[in-house]
Amino acid sequence: SFGSICFGSFLVAAVRALETVIRMARRDAQQDGNAVCCVVLMMLECVVSCIGDILEYFSEWAFVQCAVRGVSFIDAARITYSMMTCANVYFIVQDLLIDSVVNLGALLCGLVAGGAGVAAGYLMGGTTCIAVGGVIGLWSGLLAGGAAAGILSSGTKTILALWAEDPEPLRRGHPEIHQAFEDRVLANFE
Known part of the structure; x- marks a missing residue:
């Protein structure tokens, strides 16, 4: 693998x-x-x-x-x-916005970490410390946030792939999600 x-x-x-x-x-x-x-x-x-x-x-x-x-x-x-x-999964993939959510989540983490870096730089004193703290915080936040939010993207794609292969377990465990998938696929045939 x-x-x-x-x-x-x-x-x-x-x-x-x-x-x-x-x-x-x-x-x-x-x-x-x-x-x-x-x-x-x-x-x-x-x-x-x-x-x-x-x-x-x-x-x-x-x-x-x-x-x-x-x-x-x-x-x-x-x-x-x-x-x-x-399996007609491409109808669902067309509307899948999870990658946008992941990117926005990573950006939010980057901004928060950048703000924390600026605050730490301010407490250390000097404009150089503020700039360095902000840049280091932004980059570390983007990386950590992207890695953490990437789990959502992988999980969503795995659920869709497994549903396309065998929809029955999702129908039994989470009928509302299964029905939403079915409705999305059937809406394209009407």
């Missing part, structure tokens, strides 16, 4: 590295005044960026399959694709 996560992360990193190389080539073409090359590289950068975003988002769902089933990343990607198409 760890190897699968490493492989999936490697794929995302490789696409992001390719995007960076293309961006650097575009900047060089821009500095040289080569407009045609700049436009072609800009379009290529956009395409590679979109592929990277899709791969990054899709791999999050594939990692759920790696964790739940213990399969390779490639098999997990196949299972995820099947889940999204056959």
Whole structure:
């Protein structure tokens, strides 16, 4: 399972590295005044960026399959694709706002920790201490808040993946959540 996560992360990193190389080539073409090359590289950068975003988002769902089933990343990607198409989960995923909640939670933690850092810097005295305390607090809060709130995202995706595979346990344990999922899927067929 760890190897699968490493492989999936490697794929995302490789696409992001390719995007960076293309961006650097575009900047060089821009500095040289080569407009045609700049436009072609800009379009290529956009395409590679979109592929990277899709791969990054899709791999999050594939990692759920790696964790739940213990399969390779490639098999997990196949299972995820099947889940999204056959189980109609993509109707629910369209409205899934959990990643926005995670980002806002991390930002809130960062701001609170930054404020605490500013307060600690103020008590130590000097504007340099205030600035350093604020920056250290902000970054540590963003990292800690993102890690803590990321659990919500992973848990939500796991619940959806398991519901798509077998909805019966959720129907028995939490019928209101199951019904909300069913209503969301059925609303797209009406």
